[in-house]
Structure formats: structure tokens, C-alpha cells
Amino acid sequence: MPAREWPEGTAVYKDLDLPQSAHATRTRPYVFINMVSSVDGKATVEGKASGIGTAADRQVMRTLRSRADAVMIGAGTLRAEKLSLSLDDEDTGPSPNPLAVILSNTGNVPLESNLVRDERQKILVLLADSAGEAAARDLGRHATVVRVPPTSAGVIDLANAMQVLKAEHEIHRLLVEGGPTLNHALISENLADELFITLAPMLVGRQDTDAPTILDGSLTETQELHLLSAYLAGDELFRRYALKPGQDPDIGPDQAALTT
Amino acid sequence: MPAREWPEGTAVYKDLDLPQSAHATRTRPYVFINMVSSVDGKATVEGKASGIGTAADRQVMRTLRSRADAVMIGAGTLRAEKLSLSLDDEDTGPSPNPLAVILSNTGNVPLESNLVRDERQKILVLLADSAGEAAARDLGRHATVVRVPPTSAGVIDLANAMQVLKAEHEIHRLLVEGGPTLNHALISENLADELFITLAPMLVGRQDTDAPTILDGSLTETQELHLLSAYLAGDELFRRYALKPGQDPDIGPDQAALTT
Numbered sequence A, B: 001m002p003a004r005e006w007p008e009g010t011a012v013y014k015d016l017d018l019p020q021s022a023h024a025t026r027t028r029p030y031v032f033i034n035m036v037s038s039v040d041g042k043a044t045v046e047g048k049a050s051g052i053g054t055a056a057d058r059q060v061m062r063t064l065r066s067r068a069d070a071v072m073i074g075a076g077t078l079r080a081e082k083l084s085l086s087l088d089d090e091d092t093g094p095s096p097n098p099l100a101v102i103l104s105n106t107g108n109v110p111l112e113s114n115l116v117r118d119e120r121q122k123i124l125v126l127l128a129d130s131a132g133e134a135a136a137r138d139l140g141r142h143a144t145v146v147r148v149p150p151t152s153a154g155v156i157d158l159a160n161a162m163q164v165l166k167a168e169h170e171i172h173r174l175l176v177e178g179g180p181t182l183n184h185a186l187i188s189e190n191l192a193d194e195l196f197i198t199l200a201p202m203l204v205g206r207q208d209t210d211a212p213t214i215l216d217g218s219l220t221e222t223q224e225l226h227l228l229s230a231y232l233a234g235d236e237l238f239r240r241y242a243l244k245p246g247q248d249p250d251i252g253p254d255q256a257a258l259t260t
Helices: A055-066 A075-080 A133-139 A158-169 A180-188 B055-066 B075-080 B133-139 B158-169 B180-188
Strands: A030-038 A070-074 A099-104 A123-128 A144-148 A173-176 A194-200 A226-233 A236-242 B030-038 B070-074 B099-104 B123-128 B144-148 B173-176 B194-200 B226-233 B236-242
Touching: A030 A055, A030 A180, A055 A194, A055 A236, A070 A075, A070 A180, A075 A099, A075 A180, A099 A158, A123 A133, A123 A158, A133 A144, A144 A158, A173 A180, A226 B226, A226 B236, A236 B226, A236 B236, B030 B055, B030 B180, B055 B194, B055 B236, B070 B075, B070 B180, B075 B099, B075 B180, B099 B158, B123 B133, B123 B158, B133 B144, B144 B158, B173 B180
Parallel strands: A030 A173, A030 A194, A070 A099, A070 A173, A099 A123, A123 A144, B030 B173, B030 B194, B070 B099, B070 B173, B099 B123, B123 B144
Antiparallel strands: A194 A236, A226 A236, B194 B236, B226 B236
16 A cells, blocks of 8 residues: 655644553553664764754654653663653644653763753653662652662663553553664563654765664564555655564554555 | 555566766766665675565566666675676566676675676676786686776775766666665765665664665765655565755656656
């Protein structure tokens, strides 16, 4: 079935229908990742994803955030650039921001400079048990800090953290906005359900340093994806993939769904 | 305009119309690059592009080759895997292979093991002046060897090589099949016109070594692209980009052209 044009005046994914029935049976949230990539596969320009996306991409980010109970961001991504989870829209006016969930192994998270510029922004920091008490106290000025156990490698046990998010914080749908290290950890541990990718019409190449792709880490084998939908908006392509083909029969359609 | 579905029984780019009028005024061929990429931007699996593409992608490769006077391949790509430029098709029967143009700075090109398995295959090796005479003699057993001058950096002067291909070998339309180093050299020297990319529905990540993206090298700034067409075939996306937006008003349409 063909990809659909983005209809004038509406927006990609506005009618997105994420799975409902998974809620009762799963011990973790339904996890969907959203990233932007250049045509040569780079996820950042000069260290920042914001160097790649357009206005259309930012609208898609807001739409996906509005479908989530919380938005997860790795500490490295938050160190790299200022973020705002605002959903404010010219059409709908001010909306409450979704809960921000920040993962940190060390406590080195610049909440004040890079995230807390909106008083309405609620923040949950999942902090590894190994991080110091001073860092926890400092983060506690802006956020709820939850200690989570590490794996034997000393980093946060993501499977455990996900269970905490669902069982103790009622997070059923979790949007992940990277970066590449967090994406890799979730995908390689089989903790992600969908991957949304905006393909920006540009080549980045190597700049001062080599930018990562959307997935920074080793896979023991290639992972097959199933394309659920594809939209065009100008020269940009918006794609939605299922990460575990065939394992989620209850994935809901959007208006450009290719599977219906 | 929407991307088009690949109609059953036909093939992507079958009605591709590359520019005609450029022939008279340019001193180099019209250059179009064709690559395959995973969703996380990798151009190879275990060092080979053939690990990524599907049957649909191989059909697109044959279609694009049939539109070219010659197919250029970097020596590194030919060292990495066996290649066949066969156009043979179940529908049309045997066709003569396009001329293979191999670029080499050193003469280390495994023609016999990785390319010459088809007696009909004609080969032109563009060999840097700095390569040894023994290598040239060895390559000459299977190919026409043309010496080309190097740049001050000691690598083949691509702009000069392109002029030689057009002026002395009547190559007006040149398909480039990479690899990533050759793509980068052509794009950064402003010697490429279009970029065809197949987007394969898989994640590769890092395997034994880190695979390159379709573009391996530095760019001084990001390069804007213009999406000319997009097709879907199953879970694969086939995209055609102009590398110099606005500078090629004579780019011909294909049936999914987005610009008309």
C-alpha cells in the first residue's frame, strides 16, 4: 500500500493508535522510540539532534509526546543539548508537559540548565544505586529521585527500571527520545516495541567528530523490522517500524498504516 | 505528492528518465550513486553490502545499471566482496553487462577473484600514476588500464578522471555503486548529481567492527538534498534524491516523481 501524503492542515500520527490490550498482561510499559536521522544515518549535527529536524519533525515530536504517559531521555542526550517537552501548540493552546524520565548512572544530569525552564515540568530521575548521595540530593531539588539497582556491569538494570515505571508510577506508554546509547540498550535487551524515525533530507558526514547513528552499540545479529507506516512531508519521510515483527498483533493502525 | 506503491509485476525506476540536455554542456558524465542502507544507517553487514539488500533491491540495481553507460566501483568495495554486473533478467533474457570502471590508487584490485567470472564483462581500470608497473601489467590481463594523475594528496584526481571517462570513453551516464569512501570523494568534490538509496528494514548496529554509513568522510557542512521520488516495496523504501537542489532543472521524472 502506498505511503500517504501528509494532509494539509493536519499532522502525521495525529490519529495514531498505540496498543491497548498490552497494558494488562505486561510488566513494563509499551515503549516507542522516536529519532531523527540524516540520509547518511547520522543522529546528530555538532552533537545535537536539533540540528537535523525541521518544523514538521518538531510537530511530530509533540504529537508523539501527547500519546505518552512519560518521555524518557538518557543523561548523555540531556548533557548534549537543552530540551523542552512542551506540547504547546498554536491550535490547542497550553497543555501540561508529559513527565520527564531521566536515566543516570552517575548523577551527572544538568537538569537546571538543560531541562527545567518550565515550572510545569515534572521530572523523575532513575538513578543507579552506585551514584553518590550528594548527586541525589542535588537532583532532588528539581526532581523525584528513584534509586534503581545496577546490573553486574554497574549500569542501571533497564528491565527492572521499566517494571518500576509501570508498577509504581503508572506509566503505561513510554516515549523514548534517545540518545543512541539508550536506544541500543533498550533494543538489545528486547525492551522496545516501536521505532519512529524522521528521515531528514541532508547528508551530515563526519564533522568535527563522528556523529553516532540512531543506534550506538553492538548487536549480536541484525534485527529485522516491519514497516507499519510511511508519510511524506516536503522532502522529509516519517516512518514507523515494529521492532518485533509478528509479536504484537494488537498494534493499532494510523491513517497511513501499511498493514491494513 | 504521495510515494507510490511498486506496482505488481513491474519494477521501481523502470521508467526512470535521466537528464538528456546535460550531455552537451558538461565536461563530465551525469553521475548517479546507488546504495543500500539499514534503518540505523549502515551500508554493510560483515563488510558486505550484499548482506542488506533483498530481491527487490537487486532488481533495482539491475534497472539502474541498464540506464548507465558504465558502473563505477571503488577498489575497496571490490576487495570486500564478489560482484557481478549482470543485467540478466527472467523477463528479458541475457543482456550485455555494462562497462565496469574500477578506481585504484595502488593497483590492489582482485579482478580475477571478485569480478571477472563473466566473459562478457568489459573492465576499465583508472589507475593512479603512482601505482607500480607490475600491478598495471597484471590488471591489463583482464582490463583496459588507463593511468590518471593524482592530486597533491597522492590519490586519483576524480575531476580529471571524470573528464577522461566522458571525453575518451564516451561515458555520459555513470552509475556509482560505492563504497562509502568513493561516495564521499565524489560528493565532497561536487561530482555527483543524484543519490538513489534503498532503505532496508533492519538494524545492524555494531557487529565485529563498526560498519560505515553510505558516506565515509568529513563534510565541512551538511549538504541539503531534494527528494525526487519514493517507492515502497514490502517493508523496503526506495528513494531518489537530487544532490544539488535547484541546479538541475532538466532532471527527468520517474513515475513516482514528487516534483511534478
